[in-house]
Amino acid sequence: MRFVDEATITVAGGKGGNGCLGFRREKYIPFGGPDGGDGGDGGSVYLVADEGLSTLTDFRYKREFRAQSGQQGSGSNRTGGAGQDLEVTVPLGTVVHDADTTELIGDLTHHGQRLRVAAGGFHGLGNTRYKSSVNRAPRQTSPGSPGEQRRLALELRLLADVGLLGAPNAGKSTLLGAVSKASPKIADYPFTTLNPELGVVEVDRVRRFVMADIPGLIEGSAAGAGLGTQFLRHLARTRLLLHVVDLCPLDPDTSPATEVRKLIPELEAFSPELAALPRWLVLNKADLLLPEEAASLGAQVARELDWHGPLFIVSAATGGGCQALCEAVMRHLEQLPATASA
Known part of the structure; x- marks a missing residue:
């Protein structure tokens, strides 16, 4: 449909x-x-x-x-x-x-x-x-x-607690599939996700939250490049954004920090309120590196961005680090006032 x-x-x-x-x-x-x-x-x-x-x-x-x-x-x-x-x-x-x-x-x-x-x-x-x-x-x-x-x-506007944000092929759909029972389309080419997807993340038997994935953003999306920003409205009700970043981008001239910087203006151009939501960095595809290399690269990204917020290094493909991420998200949502819920 x-x-x-x-x-x-x-x-x-x-x-x-x-x-x-x-x-x-x-x-x-x-x-x-x-x-x-x-x-x-x-x-x-x-x-x-x-x-x-x-x-x-x-x-x-x-x-x-x-x-x-x-x-x-x-x-x-x-x-x-x-x-x-x-x-x-x-x-x-x-x-x-x-x-x-x-x-x-x-x-x-x-x-x-x-x-x-x-x-x-x-x-x-x-x-x-x-x-x-x-x-x-x-x-x-x-x-x-x-x-x-x-x-x-x-x-x-979809009802979700957490929204996934990132460039095409950053691994957002893979992450959604790894932490929930959702079955988003996953492939090795850009713009695999064409429509928003929802998944229920069950941290344990009684604690759960809803995660939303939208099509990837690229530089110039606010002006209509790629799929534009038409699906960003589905993140408007979320209480937390997870900015998923590829630790090993295909373009050797592009760094993870550069990918992060490209998307922030697109978010601000679409909605200052959305840009003001809490945003965590999730560095994905750590399975392509040795553990010490992934940790070193994560620290480098934080220094380049002067990032002081939460940062997680995960592998959506293998599930490494995903449980710790979900538990941290759940704790964050539980600390928010009930009125903040969509």
Whole structure:
């Protein structure tokens, strides 16, 4: 299934039912009086978060959603039936904006969460409503009002605790596969990962966190190079970034420190808030070096970057160092306030 993380749809509430113009007609009752009932309210459109969905691909085929209109009132003061509400399911993490004004309407982050995006129209009034001491046979009614209609811009942002950041072929997908049960595509060519991937990392029987992998970034991504920065939005809800770096880049003229420096401007250009998130360095592919060589190179990278934050040397291919990394991440997440969670 193709991964779709943006969609534009049109939603419309149902029209309210018209009020009825009616009078009682009963034998032996010469002046029955008005008995026209009100119409029914129109149905509303709701977006409902569903944890079973992972993409907005359904909205490629259906883009218009309209709730049921209310029924017209009838005689004997009978009110018309209300229109049925329409529920449209969306994945967890869907952000909803008005497509015309860019106003933020809501953010669906919990399973079953409902968000009304188009209100139904108000019912019309029957002529009974206009009866008074000076107007005993009113012929006034009112029509039902139209339902609210608007265009919505839907944007999916994955819900994850930790995000993997790095250049193509740095080993992000291999790391995700090594520490979780996710099965991302892994190959020896750039841009193997074309869509975001999620994996649940189980540190022990009761402690776990969610990790997200996105397509690799290259220099110039903010200007559209490679796959651009379109998938960086999926890291916006994370609480920690792991910057995965290849300890042994294929280009002999490129150092791990240089690779780190290239991507920081791309991150800042996309979102200063995302760039301000805690970020740890994860130097990968240590299995290609002797242990003492990997340690020496890691210390050199830290000196070149003047890096004082957490730094881990791992081998995603063999699993070396991955458990220690996951345990450190878990401890960090446990120390964060509960309100920091997405």
